[in-house]
Amino acid sequence: MSEVTVRKQRPKHLAINEIRLPLPGFVSILHRVSGAGLFLMLPFLLYLLDRSLGSPESFEVFSAVVSHPLAKLLLLGLLWAYMHHFCAGIRFLLLDMHKGVELQAARNSARIVLIVSLVLTVIIGVKLW
Amino acid sequence: MVNRPIVGAHYGLKDWIAQRGTAVYMALYTLIFAVCTLALPEFSYSAWSGLFSNGLFKFLSFLFFLSVFYHAWIGVRDIWMDYVKPTGVRLALHLVTLFLLVGYAGWAAQILWRL
Numbered sequence: 001m002s003e004v005t006v007r008k009q010r011p012k013h014l015a016i017n018e019i020r021l022p023l024p025g026f027v028s029i030l031h032r033v034s035g036a037g038l039f040l041m042l043p044f045l046l047y048l049l050d051r052s053l054g055s056p057e058s059f060e061v062f063s064a065v066v067s068h069p070l071a072k073l074l075l076l077g078l079l080w081a082y083m084h085h086f087c088a089g090i091r092f093l094l095l096d097m098h099k100g101v102e103l104q105a106a107r108n109s110a111r112i113v114l115i116v117s118l119v120l121t122v123i124i125g126v127k128l129w
Numbered sequence: 130m131v132n133r134p135i136v137g138a139h140y141g142l143k144d145w146i147a148q149r150g151t152a153v154y155m156a157l158y159t160l161i162f163a164v165c166t167l168a169l170p171e172f173s174y175s176a177w178s179g180l181f182s183n184g185l186f187k188f189l190s191f192l193f194f195l196s197v198f199y200h201a202w203i204g205v206r207d208i209w210m211d212y213v214k215p216t217g218v219r220l221a222l223h224l225v226t227l228f229l230l231v232g233y234a235g236w237a238a239q240i241l242w243r244l
Contacts, residue, residue, distance in 0.1 A: 035204050035205075042197075046237065046240070049240055053243070054243070
């Protein structure tokens with residue numbers, strides 16, 4: 001048995017404008033991004049819970065903070081992050097159990113995750129504000 | 130031929146299971162939280178703090194926070210391991226993450242058991 005390693009010169013094709021991240025990959029990286037965002041905002045969320053539960057006076061502070069337009073925008077973003085992480089997480093749990101691992105099924109579920117998390121964000125967002 | 134047993138050391142298996150176990154609990158708590166919040170007659174201090182004064186809800190909420198922090202530890206640690214290669218910087222980031230999350234757990238306990 002010969003031990004010659006044949007190193008074939010493979011063509012390098014990195015056309016950035018042509019390479020596209022498939023939908024499941026997009027859902028996957030958004031899962032990481034949304035998780036990182038939620039982690040970074042944990043102190044803000046804990047602060048809000050702390051103010052909302054402290055006393056009637058601190059509840060007023062909480063109400064004032066969350067009614068600020070910038071805080072609303074941030075919370076809407078975090079709401080989406082939570083919804084996306086929630087839906088994509090359920091998808092990953094199902095994939096772990098070998099449910100929907102076929103290419104077409106995985107693409108469909110990725111699309112469903114993106115749509116459902118956005119719809120939930122809009123519904124809850126409208127209900128809260 | 131690679132003749133290496135693929136089980137035995139259990140590197141990461143515990144974390145993998147913990148990440149999923151906490152995820153399932155958080156998903157269930159999210160539904161419980163949604164139902165309890167929707168059932169509130171109004172969003173006022175008395176109604177909101179009344180919900181969290183309930184012993185069972187307080188207990189479930191604290192478990193939720195512990196799940197969040199443990200889950201976040203595994204997830205954030207994975208992010209550092211994927212993108213941060215210098216050992217010293219990575220170790221420092223791991224420690225900062227760990228200290229923050231342990232501190233948050235204390236904070237969450239204080240928020241809930243003050244009621």
